[in-house]
Amino acid sequence: MKADILAPIPDRLSFEQAAALPLVLTTGAQLIERAVKPQPGWTVLVTGALGGVGRTAVYVALKHGVHVIAGVKSSQREEASKLGAERVVALDDEKDVASLRDLDAIADTVGGETIARLLKAIRPGGVLGSVLGEPKEAAGKDIQVHAFMAQPDASRLYELAEDVARGEFTIPIARTYRLEQAREAQDLAEHKHPGGKVLLVA
DSSP: OOGGGOOOOOTTSOHHHHHTSHHHHHHHHHIIIIIIOOOTTOEEEEETTTSHHHHHHHHHHHHTTOEEEEEEOGGGHHHHTTSOOSEEEETTOHHHHHTOOSEEEEEESSOHHHHHHHGGGEEEEEEEEESSOOOGGGTTSSSEEEEOOOOOOHHHHHHHHHHHHTTSSOOOEEEEEEGGGHHHHHHHHHHSOOSSEEEEEO
């Protein structure tokens, strides 16, 4: 691993806390800053806003002067209200979805049928930024689609890790397992929606 892609751990973070951060912080920031590229005053919907990538995207978008709508499940409304977004919508509620219109952009972390239903809410010429590739339903629509894979950015990672250390936003850790419990950890992460990162420690 090259030294220039490594970031130091802020003093106020434990090794376990820091382990939960690199991929989600980098991906969430680049979803906003490299894929969506919002202008101040834009209205941007972040799907999967309570996931690690989504939480980061909400935080970064707010820092860029964006009007953020947090898209979550109906059961997550209360928790999502703590993210600082101007509005929370339930993406499994048809009335909530129907209320979305003339969005400048969607920062998508969920894909599938959810994003297919949401495309009509983007204004003509608006942007879909995605960590999951270009949805086939976007073909022929008057929107810009920017799908990407996150790239290492040590300086930005450190900046955001410092923000986490100061308590400006959080990436929850649902549970920590020992290495010999890897199978149990994998099952939790894949099938039981733990509500945070699942860590393996030596």
